[in-house]
Amino acid sequence: xxxxxxxxxxxxxxxxxxxxxxxxxxxxxxxxxxxxxxxxxxxxxxxxxxxxxxxxxxxxxxxxxxxxxxxxxxxxxxxxxxxxxxxxxxxxxxxxxxxxxxxxxxxxxxxxxxxxxxxxxxxxxxxxxxxx
Numbered sequence: 332x333x334x335x336x337x338x339x340x341x342x343x344x345x346x347x348x349x350x351x352x353x354x355x356x357x358x359x360x361x362x363x364x365x366x367x368x369x370x371x372x373x374x375x376x377x378x379x380x381x382x383x384x385x386x387x388x389x390x391x392x393x394x395x396x397x398x399x400x401x402x403x404x405x406x407x408x409x410x411x412x413x414x415x416x417x418x419x420x421x422x423x424x425x426x427x428x429x430x431x432x433x434x435x436x437x438x439x440x441x442x443x444x445x446x447x448x449x450x451x452x453x454x455x456x457x458x459x460x461x462x463x
Contacts, residue, residue: 366387366388367385367386367387367388368386368387368388368450368451369385369386369450369451369452370383370384370385370386370451370452371383371384371386371395371449371450371451371452371453371454371455372384372453372454372455373395373396373398373399373454373455373456373457374454374455374456374457375396375399375401375417375418375457376456376457376458376459377420377459382399384398384399386449386450386451386453389448390448390449391444391445391446391447391448391449392433392435392440392444392445392447392449392455393405393412393414393443393444393445394445394449395449395455396414396417396444396455396457401417401418402416402417402418402419403416403417404416404417404421408443410443411442411443411444411445411446412443412444412445413443414431414433414444414457415431416431417431417457417459420459425459425461426461426462428462429459429460429461429462430459430460431457431458431459431460432457432458432459432460433455433456433457433458434455434456434458435447435449435453435454435455436453436454437454
């Protein structure tokens with residue numbers, strides 16, 4: 332029984348390591364083989380983070396957020412990724428219903444950030460809302 336438990340723990344550690352390494356692969360300017368289709372602008376409230384980022388074909392709002400290299404915590408809901416925290420500012424920090432919201436070109440999509448593809452010229456704004 333102990334050997335089985337150790338084997339399971341070892342496999343879990345390897346799986347976490349592999350997932351972490353996979354997330355580190357394309358954010359450092361490496362050629363990912365994708366086609367650059369333009370640029371978009373992103374602003375993250377209270378993080379003094381604003382910039383323009385190249386869009387690779389198929390990039391989503393989440394992909395662009397990750398390109399900022401801010402500390403981001405996300406949870407897979409089964410339907411998409413929900414942003415739980417950015418730079419240590421977490422959902423619920425300023426009241427039970429506070430949390431991160433995003434808009435694209437001034438409109439709030441009714442879908443998860445990893446399901447919304449970005450286009451050339453898009454403007455993404457992440458805001459921390461108190462009392463959603």
